[in-house]
Amino acid sequence: MRFRFTQTAIDTAEARRELLDLGAGGYVSFEGWVRDHNEGQEVTRLEYEAFQELAVKEGERIVADALRRFPVKHALCIHRVGTLGLNDMAVWVGVSSAHRGEAFEACRFIIDEVKHRVPIWKKEHYRSGDSGWVNCERCAAAPGHAHEHEHHDEPAALTIHK
């Protein structure tokens, strides 16, 4: 399985071993962490939930797309579900390849596509005591624009768009 979920901390040392290849000259990884703020609110913890049956299929398709598009050796993505505290790792992507350029590109491609396509949701809990489902609640009044906000300080420096 090149995309999977875990209820417990992601073991990056173990995950990295799955990418080893005698023809690989290196590997690139991305870790998404829980940070203490989002859109002006102080975040204290997150809850991740997934429609796992479809999410695993879509995640596998993304990694397969990456392996077709970029000449890399191996790729793997692991996403955590459940309750996460600050600095916990929510997602890990790793790619090994002969040369670094395509490993960076494939890693970026996978995390971007996972954020846009895989049915995973996160609920933020705030210091104020409020909570909210990201992309669902503040946008409820703006149909069709739910995915068009810029999240400038996303760990991956991504734009969540259509």
Place this chain on the structure above:
Amino acid sequence: MQLKIQYYALMREQAGLSEETIETSSVTPADLYGELTARYGFTLAREQLKVAVNSEFSEWSRRLAAGDAVVFIPPVAGG
């Protein structure tokens, strides 16, 4: 016909349950979303959602069959 519906995230909270089997005369997922919004007051517009039937993404206009499992997919936020 009977359909199995699963709810996630905001929609799970708004419906107050994570799954149910319902008897419905809705023909398509689009009809079904209208019916369930009338029942549960979902705040998301259909245009914001995707829909899955039997664990695969589906068109809103697909004709549902008895026993289908339907999941409405609110805007995702992985990573």
